Amino acid sequence: MNLENCWIQGRTKTLNKTGEHWEVTLADGKTLISENVVLAIGIGEQPHWPEWAEAAKKNFDHIYHVFDKNLNLGNLPGPVVVIGGGMTAAHLSNKLAGLYPGEVTMLKRHPFRVKLFDSDPGWLGPKKQRTFRINTDYTSRRNHIKSARHRGSITRDLQMKLHHLKKRGMLEWKDFEVEQAAADGKTLTLHGKDGSLIQAGSVILATGFMPSLPGKEWINPLIEREKLTCADCGYPIVNEHLQWDRGLYVTGALAELQVGPIARNISGARQAAELILSGL
Numbered sequence: 001m002n003l004e005n006c007w008i009q010g011r012t013k014t015l016n017k018t019g020e021h022w023e024v025t026l027a028d029g030k031t032l033i034s035e036n037v038v039l040a041i042g043i044g045e046q047p048h049w050p051e052w053a054e055a056a057k058k059n060f061d062h063i064y065h066v067f068d069k070n071l072n073l074g075n076l077p078g079p080v081v082v083i084g085g086g087m088t089a090a091h092l093s094n095k096l097a098g099l100y101p102g103e104v105t106m107l108k109r110h111p112f113r114v115k116l117f118d119s120d121p122g123w124l125g126p127k128k129q130r131t132f133r134i135n136t137d138y139t140s141r142r143n144h145i146k147s148a149r150h151r152g153s154i155t156r157d158l159q160m161k162l163h164h165l166k167k168r169g170m171l172e173w174k175d176f177e178v179e180q181a182a183a184d185g186k187t188l189t190l191h192g193k194d195g196s197l198i199q200a201g202s203v204i205l206a207t208g209f210m211p212s213l214p215g216k217e218w219i220n221p222l223i224e225r226e227k228l229t230c231a232d233c234g235y236p237i238v239n240e241h242l243q244w245d246r247g248l249y250v251t252g253a254l255a256e257l258q259v260g261p262i263a264r265n266i267s268g269a270r271q272a273a274e275l276i277l278s279g280l
Contacts, residue, residue, distance in 0.1 A: 015222050038249045046210040052180045053205055060183040062202040066092055077201035078103035084206030086152040092206055097171040106173035115153035123262050132260050138231035141257050148261040214253055231257055241279025242272055249276045
């Protein structure tokens with residue numbers, strides 16, 4: 001189908017409406033003209049750094065976010081500490097335990113939250129979606145999304161794998177909330193809110209992403225120019241076909257005020273594709 005010939009690697013700089021079409025300008029100066037555009041922007045470039053971590057990285061080299069491009073998991077000074085209690089933290093700890101057995105500690109603010117799905121399965125179909133979509137209060141919709149997501153949860157299988165690693169002495173974990181951190185040469189001392197201390201040679205944050213609008217550096221000017229409708233949270237208000245403006249559609253995180261809490265996962269992507277196609 002020659003799909004590779006239709007794929008262009010680049011970073012969007014601006015998106016402008018030009019008559020009946022949309023013009024996408026890339027950072028390298030190239031432009032693309034299209035009748036329809038789908039914004040499918042993830043939140044992967046908005047890693048969340050807790051305040052204590054932001055302060056610590058000024059004086060300590062080996063503190064990273066798991067999605068940092070310069071993170072090399074195979075070259076970390078030990079002991080290694082993973083901050084987080086969700087799926088990403090658990091998978092990361094599992095991998096690191098194989099690389100640095102007995103030198104990895106996973107710090108989480110709460111006991112393991114074991115869930116099969118990242119939200120109630122009722123959100124996959126009309127059971128919960130129908131009520132959500134007839135609600136015209138977008139602040140209420142946002143609150144439903146927040147409460148529906150099982151943030152920081154892991155599956156039962158992954159929990160059992162972590163227990164197995166701990167039993168073998170390859171991994172440790174603690175319910176420990178970091179309050180501040182102090183660097184001393186090649187060591188970072190993490191101070192817990194309960195007064196306890198943990199020493200780290202490397203720290204990797206698996207603390208999720210900022211909730212702000214992705215792509216805002218070029219989407220916000222677009223919103224202002226075209227007077228696009230947004231909710232108080234800054235996210236698009238779209239129609240039932242995920243259309244934000246003539247020829248402009250959204251999916252992924254940008255569609256969650258219409259698709260609901262599943263918008264960012266595979267099920268949400270499939271539903272979004274069906275909704276968009278039904279409106280073309």
